[in-house]
Amino acid sequence: MKSVTSIIVSGVFWAGLSFAQTKEEQLQASALQESSEKFLLLRATTPLNKTSMPDPAFQQVLKGVEQLRFTVAQWDVNSQETMNWCLGATEEAQIKAGEVTTKGQGRVTVEAIKKRCSELVTHSFEASHACAQKVDTKGRPFWECFVTARVTLKKYKATVDAEGKVSFVIDPAFGDGGTKTFSSAGTSSATDQISAINGAAFTARLWLERKVRDIDYFQLRSPIVEHKKATSYFCLSKEIVELDTPFHVLMPTEEGVKKVGFVKARKLYHGCTLTPRLEEAQKKGEKVELRPSEAQDIIGSGKIQAGMTMWEMPSVGLNVGAGVATMPFDWPDLGPGFEIAVEYNLARHIGISEFHVASHLKFGVYPTTGQPFFRKRRAPVFQGEWGFIKRWYVRRVFFDLGIFFAHSQALQKVIASSGEEEFEWKPYAIGGTGQLSLGVQLSPRWIWRLTGGGRIGTSLPDTAPKDIGIVGGMDFLYNF
Numbered sequence: 001m002k003s004v005t006s007i008i009v010s011g012v013f014w015a016g017l018s019f020a021q022t023k024e025e026q027l028q029a030s031a032l033q034e035s036s037e038k039f040l041l042l043r044a045t046t047p048l049n050k051t052s053m054p055d056p057a058f059q060q061v062l063k064g065v066e067q068l069r070f071t072v073a074q075w076d077v078n079s080q081e082t083m084n085w086c087l088g089a090t091e092e093a094q095i096k097a098g099e100v101t102t103k104g105q106g107r108v109t110v111e112a113i114k115k116r117c118s119e120l121v122t123h124s125f126e127a128s129h130a131c132a133q134k135v136d137t138k139g140r141p142f143w144e145c146f147v148t149a150r151v152t153l154k155k156y157k158a159t160v161d162a163e164g165k166v167s168f169v170i171d172p173a174f175g176d177g178g179t180k181t182f183s184s185a186g187t188s189s190a191t192d193q194i195s196a197i198n199g200a201a202f203t204a205r206l207w208l209e210r211k212v213r214d215i216d217y218f219q220l221r222s223p224i225v226e227h228k229k230a231t232s233y234f235c236l237s238k239e240i241v242e243l244d245t246p247f248h249v250l251m252p253t254e255e256g257v258k259k260v261g262f263v264k265a266r267k268l269y270h271g272c273t274l275t276p277r278l279e280e281a282q283k284k285g286e287k288v289e290l291r292p293s294e295a296q297d298i299i300g301s302g303k304i305q306a307g308m309t310m311w312e313m314p315s316v317g318l319n320v321g322a323g324v325a326t327m328p329f330d331w332p333d334l335g336p337g338f339e340i341a342v343e344y345n346l347a348r349h350i351g352i353s354e355f356h357v358a359s360h361l362k363f364g365v366y367p368t369t370g371q372p373f374f375r376k377r378r379a380p381v382f383q384g385e386w387g388f389i390k391r392w393y394v395r396r397v398f399f400d401l402g403i404f405f406a407h408s409q410a411l412q413k414v415i416a417s418s419g420e421e422e423f424e425w426k427p428y429a430i431g432g433t434g435q436l437s438l439g440v441q442l443s444p445r446w447i448w449r450l451t452g453g454g455r456i457g458t459s460l461p462d463t464a465p466k467d468i469g470i471v472g473g474m475d476f477l478y479n480f
Helices: 023-027 029-033 055-062 080-096 110-116 193-213 276-283
Strands: 039-043 070-073 120-135 141-160 166-170 179-190 221-228 231-234 246-253 256-267 293-299 309-312 318-328 334-345 355-365 380-394 397-415 421-441 446-459 469-479
Touching (some): 055 120, 080 110
Parallel strands (some): 039 070
Antiparallel strands (some): 120 141, 141 166, 221 309, 231 293, 246 256, 318 334
């Protein structure tokens, strides 16, 4: 698969800057008009579970490699099954390209075979885990688990000899001699071991998934076939694109390739062409929605036109950021705080666009004296919020509506069993928070947001504050 150099975001206030100009990019500008097809991903070896990790967790990590963009199989590279895939995939690609015979079949040429059948990769995968049972400061046991994974990818290209025989050989243009190797790791803690393993496996999966998507060979691309009313229409299928996948919009120029916009996949269908495979699915009674998929324009809508190319921005839907926020105590007491925010987009898992699981961790100091729970002393306070956010975009401006479970702790001085004074985080209130936000997509990677809402809580000890009041803040988040 031909590609351009990876896209580099060159600052928070992105404004359609050109790529670094290279001779290679100019020669590859024609690749922008080609639409992605599924790679064939063959298991060179059976995925290895080195430590008998629970299978659901192991399969979770394996998904970091075996993504939707791949057709996964366990064949030999030069097997008959691989050859059957090669010829069928080539015919389908030719039909999509309009290269057909008088009978409507795809025109399978030597050049077409070399191109389509070179989208072939093998992988060797292994994963392991380790867990340790520990005790917290209150003597309560918990599990801390680590999951690590390692994958080796080898890319092949198709060759055709003078007699028309097709074979597959290592493609030296891919990585070091046709090979790329990388690893990923995740850690998690929980009161039970299985939850800790699953949490660590999910984290390892995300970082592995991102590393695969950072490889430009695998990044999805498609020409825009129509553009109207802030919507870019493209012909990639729901069988290869995930909901809310982000794309840069690229335009070839005489000087090189230029970024002119940013969009996200919102409505996914089966593509623009009735292929033999889709026709067979229809005969079996499956629902086939034959129409262009839709991407919502976020940045640069006025510059986007049909004929430009959507090129995937590698992402796993994780936003991490920081900012300032108000921390409500007993009404009307408020205090300033520092906030860490984390969001994960669940769209590709549940089918609802821009639906995020989110957490806000706020740190500050209780602002008054004379509160019995704090023993008449100012105390460091932690307020955490865990819940869900639904987001709506209007071009680069967006609105959030969120609902959260809220929990508060304060650092208190206590007398240990030894008689010595110690400091300990003690919970003092629980409740809920409702939040409404207004934000701006500053660049494909960065967003800025103002938040406001209210928090209602109840005290745990009778002497503690209830944490009722106004919540507000401002933060910046970066997309991974």
